[in-house]
Amino acid sequence: MSQYWSAVVHGLTPYVPGEQPKLANLVKLNTNEHPYGPSPRAIEAIRAEASDALRLYPDPRADLLKAAIAKRFGVASGEVFVGNGSDEVLAHAFMALLKHKRPVRFPDISYSFYPVYCGLYEIAFETVPLDDSLAIRADDYLGGGSGAAGGIIFPNPNAPTGRLLPLADIERIVRGNPQCVVVVDEAYVDFGGDSAVPLVRNHPNLLVVQTLSKSRSLAGLRVGFAIGHPELIEALDRVKDSFNSYPLDRLAIAGAIAAIEDEEYFERTRKAVIGTREQLTSELASLGFEVLPSAANFVFARHAGRDAGELAAELRARSIIVRHFRQPRIEQFLRITIGTDEQCAVLVAALREILR
Numbered sequence: 001m002s003q004y005w006s007a008v009v010h011g012l013t014p015y016v017p018g019e020q021p022k023l024a025n026l027v028k029l030n031t032n033e034h035p036y037g038p039s040p041r042a043i044e045a046i047r048a049e050a051s052d053a054l055r056l057y058p059d060p061r062a063d064l065l066k067a068a069i070a071k072r073f074g075v076a077s078g079e080v081f082v083g084n085g086s087d088e089v090l091a092h093a094f095m096a097l098l099k100h101k102r103p104v105r106f107p108d109i110s111y112s113f114y115p116v117y118c119g120l121y122e123i124a125f126e127t128v129p130l131d132d133s134l135a136i137r138a139d140d141y142l143g144g145g146s147g148a149a150g151g152i153i154f155p156n157p158n159a160p161t162g163r164l165l166p167l168a169d170i171e172r173i174v175r176g177n178p179q180c181v182v183v184v185d186e187a188y189v190d191f192g193g194d195s196a197v198p199l200v201r202n203h204p205n206l207l208v209v210q211t212l213s214k215s216r217s218l219a220g221l222r223v224g225f226a227i228g229h230p231e232l233i234e235a236l237d238r239v240k241d242s243f244n245s246y247p248l249d250r251l252a253i254a255g256a257i258a259a260i261e262d263e264e265y266f267e268r269t270r271k272a273v274i275g276t277r278e279q280l281t282s283e284l285a286s287l288g289f290e291v292l293p294s295a296a297n298f299v300f301a302r303h304a305g306r307d308a309g310e311l312a313a314e315l316r317a318r319s320i321i322v323r324h325f326r327q328p329r330i331e332q333f334l335r336i337t338i339g340t341d342e343q344c345a346v347l348v349a350a351l352r353e354i355l356r
């Protein structure tokens, strides 16, 4: 009964998340989840919070979580915003900070949720092509003058390429665009990059967004956050409190605090993923894949002799799921999440058989 729809709904092209199949014994390397579980301290904290306290609303400001994040990153609580996954934080950033007359800019190959938010909030956007090596070129974002952007957003490392932009280039982009907000989406930064958070102090137009879904193994808990100048945070708070005052429930707040505080577990598990990534990269190379340099918990790779869609189908027939984007420029690439050493060995063995 689509005559009942609001006008904007007719034009929406929603984001399609990677599938979450309900089959057992899958080698699931398609949505960049962490292969190891969350910190045991986080699980303990969630269990402790699962009590009569759930009768009560959570803290609408999640002050204790903001304090834990502020302490971990060496910033003030007033520079922290938290939301229901970084997807929600990003959505609020589009609405609160990136909706202007001049278009927001992001790479042509990037997180495919960005154009979706633009569609929902009716925000004009322009895509900026990656270079031939699928890297972001900082100079392309230094237009200035009448060609100046209304906002800039990109992931670092970029998704789905895994390529990292050095901090010096990020600072050039932020410095070169004082007229607008630059959002750096650091969903994967803990797997090989330097965070731009230290730049926030000197740049009131920089917003850094992170998530507990990837490097903290808590995709199922839905917690993301942003760090930026208090006035950027106030804009996010205004949008949040015009939408949902309680985006984080009591379990999420408790689990997130414990996860942020368990630095030892975080370091150990992220290093394990990095080690497996280096191993998998060299094995894929020996099988004839070109693997882009990755600073993330996935690799982006193509095979000289075999179609990526075919490879993905052959892997699926063996219960191994990877991500394949039917999108210009990258249709011959597979995005492979770093699993456990065992899962990656199963993948490599299957590819060896398929490519024989």
Ligand SMILES: *Cc1c(COP(=O)(O)O)cnc(C)c1O
Pocket: 032, 084, 085, 086, 087, 088, 111, 155, 159, 185, 187, 210, 211, 212, 213, 219, 222, 223, 224
């Ligand atoms: C996974 C991902 C997110 C979203 O993470 P949440 O689970 O919503 O916190 C945001 N940006 C990029 C680039 C991602 O890959």
